[in-house]
Amino acid sequence: MAATTVREIMTRDVISLQVDVTLEEAARTMRERDIGDVVVAEDDRLVGLVTDRDIVIRAVAEGMDPTTATLASVTSRDLVAVQPDDTAQSAALLMREQAVRRVLVVDEQGLCGILSIGDLATEIDPDSVLGGISGAPPNS
Numbered sequence: 001m002a003a004t005t006v007r008e009i010m011t012r013d014v015i016s017l018q019v020d021v022t023l024e025e026a027a028r029t030m031r032e033r034d035i036g037d038v039v040v041a042e043d044d045r046l047v048g049l050v051t052d053r054d055i056v057i058r059a060v061a062e063g064m065d066p067t068t069a070t071l072a073s074v075t076s077r078d079l080v081a082v083q084p085d086d087t088a089q090s091a092a093l094l095m096r097e098q099a100v101r102r103v104l105v106v107d108e109q110g111l112c113g114i115l116s117i118g119d120l121a122t123e124i125d126p127d128s129v130l131g132g133i134s135g136a137p138p139n140s
Contacts, residue, residue, distance in 0.1 A: 004087065004088040010114060016039040016041045018071070019042045019070060023064070023071065027052065036053075040075045046110075049079065050075050050076065058073075080104070082105055083107060
């Protein structure tokens with residue numbers, strides 16, 4: 001049996017927002033798209049990633065005003081990336097080594113997807129607690 005590749009399980013519909021977008025607008029986008037992260041860009045250049053947790057912990061909990069604070073103020077800029085033809089197993093090992101919950105997927109043309117720990121759990125061990133949670137429909 002062939003190893004599962006990142007391409008087979010990655011999320012292809014990646015949402016990218018500019019660094020000057022407010023946290024409120026980013027949070028609204030996440031809610032509307034039912035996603036937990038957005039890629040942050042400055043013009044055409046990827047500069048980082050922001051999660052819903054980043055908005056809460058780095059901004060709201062610190063007293064920032066989400067209507068005026070921008071993604072630039074909470075962006076994680078240390079990007080970890082894999083290639084679409086990498087194995088799911090190698091991606092999981094890299095995520096563990098780098099202590100990250102998601103990685104960008106890039107090919108010769110640039111960003112083509114994102115892979116989360118939930119994607120991996122659902123694919124590698126769907127019967128695990130994390131696999132079950134990640135594979136369950138969202139609760140509103």
